[in-house]
Amino acid sequence: MAKLIVSDVDVQDKKVLMRADFNVPVKDNQITNDNRIVAALPTIKYIIEHQGKLILLSHLGRVKSAADKAGLTLKPVAQRLSELLNQDVKFIPVNEGPELETAINNMNDGDVILMENTRFQDIDNDFGKRESKNDPKLGEYWASLGDVFVNDAFGTAHRSHASNVGIAKAMEAAGKPVAAGFLMEKEIKFLGNAVENPVHPFVTILGGAKVSDKIAVIDNLIPKSDHILIGGGMAYTFLAAQGHKIGKSLFEEDRVSMAKDLLQKAGDKIVLPVDHVVASEFSNDADHEVTSGVEIPEEMMALDIGPQTIKLFEDTLKGAKTVVWNGPMGAFEMSNFANGTLQVGKALGDLQGATTIVGGGDSTAAAQQLGIADKLTHISTGGGASLEYLEGKELPGIAAISDK
Numbered sequence: 001m002a003k004l005i006v007s008d009v010d011v012q013d014k015k016v017l018m019r020a021d022f023n024v025p026v027k028d029n030q031i032t033n034d035n036r037i038v039a040a041l042p043t044i045k046y047i048i049e050h051q052g053k054l055i056l057l058s059h060l061g062r063v064k065s066a067a068d069k070a071g072l073t074l075k076p077v078a079q080r081l082s083e084l085l086n087q088d089v090k091f092i093p094v095n096e097g098p099e100l101e102t103a104i105n106n107m108n109d110g111d112v113i114l115m116e117n118t119r120f121q122d123i124d125n126d127f128g129k130r131e132s133k134n135d136p137k138l139g140e141y142w143a144s145l146g147d148v149f150v151n152d153a154f155g156t157a158h159r160s161h162a163s164n165v166g167i168a169k170a171m172e173a174a175g176k177p178v179a180a181g182f183l184m185e186k187e188i189k190f191l192g193n194a195v196e197n198p199v200h201p202f203v204t205i206l207g208g209a210k211v212s213d214k215i216a217v218i219d220n221l222i223p224k225s226d227h228i229l230i231g232g233g234m235a236y237t238f239l240a241a242q243g244h245k246i247g248k249s250l251f252e253e254d255r256v257s258m259a260k261d262l263l264q265k266a267g268d269k270i271v272l273p274v275d276h277v278v279a280s281e282f283s284n285d286a287d288h289e290v291t292s293g294v295e296i297p298e299e300m301m302a303l304d305i306g307p308q309t310i311k312l313f314e315d316t317l318k319g320a321k322t323v324v325w326n327g328p329m330g331a332f333e334m335s336n337f338a339n340g341t342l343q344v345g346k347a348l349g350d351l352q353g354a355t356t357i358v359g360g361g362d363s364t365a366a367a368q369q370l371g372i373a374d375k376l377t378h379i380s381t382g383g384g385a386s387l388e389y390l391e392g393k394e395l396p397g398i399a400a401i402s403d404k
C-alpha cells in the first residue's frame with residue numbers, strides 16, 4: 001500500500017519532527033563523507049520552504065559507553081547542514097528536557113534545530129538502552145514535541161528504535177500524521193522495482209565488516225540470486241566454516257554454523273575468495289603480500305581479495321543484468337588494500353544494460369572514491385536496510401509510516 005508522503009501533509013506553522021539518517025563517517029569530529037546529509041536535503045528544504053518548524057533527530061554510530069560520546073556528537077552535522085542550507089541550524093546538546101523544549105517553543109516558521117544523538121539515550125539513564133530497545137516512553141516523549149512526524153531515515157529503516165518506530169506509533173496513537181520523506185520514497189521506489197522484477201542473472205556482492213548483521217540476509221537472497229560473491233571481512237567466517245586457515249582475519253565464531261548451513265543450501269551459488277592480500281596488522285604501513293592460494297598464514301590477516309579472486313569475481317559478473325553490492329571487498333580506506341574494491345567496482349560500472357544497486361555508507365564512499373558512482377543505477381543510503389528490503393522483508397521503520 002502507498003505510504004503517506006511529506007507533500008501530502010500540511011506542515012505550515014507546524015512543529016515537524018523529522019528522523020533523518022545522519023550516521024555519517026566522522027573522524028576527529030570532522031565529517032569525511034556527507035552523502036547522507038545531502039540525501040536528506042530535498043525533504044529538509046521542502047519543510048523549510050513550506051514554513052514548518054523543523055526539529056531533526058538522528059543517531060550517529062553505536063554508543064556503548066560514556067567514553068564514546070565525545071566522538072559521536074551530532075554537532076559537526078549541524079555545522080555541515082548549516083553550510084549546505086546556507087541558514088543557521090541550531091544544535092541542541094541534549095535530546096530530552098527543558099533546554100530542548102524551550103528551544104522548540106522559541107522556533108519561528110522555517111527554523112531548523114538538530115537535537116543530540118538519539119543513541120545517547122542508550123547510556124545516559126537508568127532504564128537501559130532506551131533508544132535501541134525502543135522504550136515506548138521515549139517514543140511518546142519525542143512524539144509530544146511535535147505536530148507531524150516525517151521519517152526520511154531509510155538507512156535506519158531495518159531498526160525498530162524509539163526515534164523511528166516508537167515515535168511513529170505514539171504520533172499515530174495521538175492522531176498526528178506520520179509521513180515518509182522524499183528520500184524514503186525514492187529508495188522504496190528503486191529497490192521495490194529490483195525486488196519485484198529482477199532481471200536475471202542476478203548477482204549479489206557482499207563484503208564489509210558487519211558480519212553478524214548481514215550474514216542472515218544471505219538466507220533469503222539465495223533463492224533470488226544466481227550468484228553470491230562474498231569478499232571483504234564477511235568472507236573469512238565462511239572460509240573458516242569450510243575448514244580453511246584464516247589466520248588473524250576478521251572472524252565471528254558464533255556465526256560459523258550459520259555459514260556452514262548457508263554454504264550447504266547455496267551450493268555453488270556462493271563464490272568465496274581463492275587468494276588474498278594479507279598483512280601483519282590492520283595498518284597501511286604493515287608488511288603485506290599476496291597469498292598463493294586460499295590458506296592464510298597464522299600470524300597474518302587478510303585485508304583485501306587477491307588477483308585470482310578479482311578475476312573470478314569479474315568473470316562471474318559478466319553478463320549480469322541485476323547486481324546488488326553491499327560492503328567493500330577489503331579495508332579500502334587504506335590504499336594498499338583498496339584494489340579488490342576498485343576492480344570489482346570497475347567491473348560493475350562496465351556492465352552494459354544492467355541494473356546496478358550499491359548500498360551502505362562505506363560502499364557508497366568507495367563507489368565515489370572510484371569515480372563509478374555515475375555509472376550505477378542507484379546508490380542507496382542504506383546498507384543493511386537495502387539488503388533487508390531486497391530480501392523481501394517489511395522494514396519496521398517503513399511499516400510504521402501511515403498508509404495513504
Ligand SMILES: Nc1ncnc2c1ncn2[C@@H]1O[C@H](COP(=O)(O)OP(=O)(O)O)[C@@H](O)[C@H]1O
Pocket residue numbers: 207208209210211231232233234250302303304326327328329330331332333359360361362363364383384
Ligand atoms: N578484510 C577486512 N578486514 C577488516 N575490515 C574490513 C575488511 N574488508 C572490509 N573491511 C571494513 O569494512 C568496513 C565497511 O563495512 P560495512 O559497514 O559492513 O559496509 P557498509 O557501510 O557499506 O554497509 C570498512 O571500514 C572496511 O575497512
Ligand SMILES: O=C(OP(=O)(O)O)[C@H](O)COP(=O)(O)O
Pocket residue numbers: 021023061062155156159359360361362381382383384385
Ligand atoms: O549505517 C547504517 O547502516 P549500514 O552501515 O548497514 O548502512 C545505519 O545508519 C544503521 O546503523 P546501525 O547499523 O548502527 O544500526
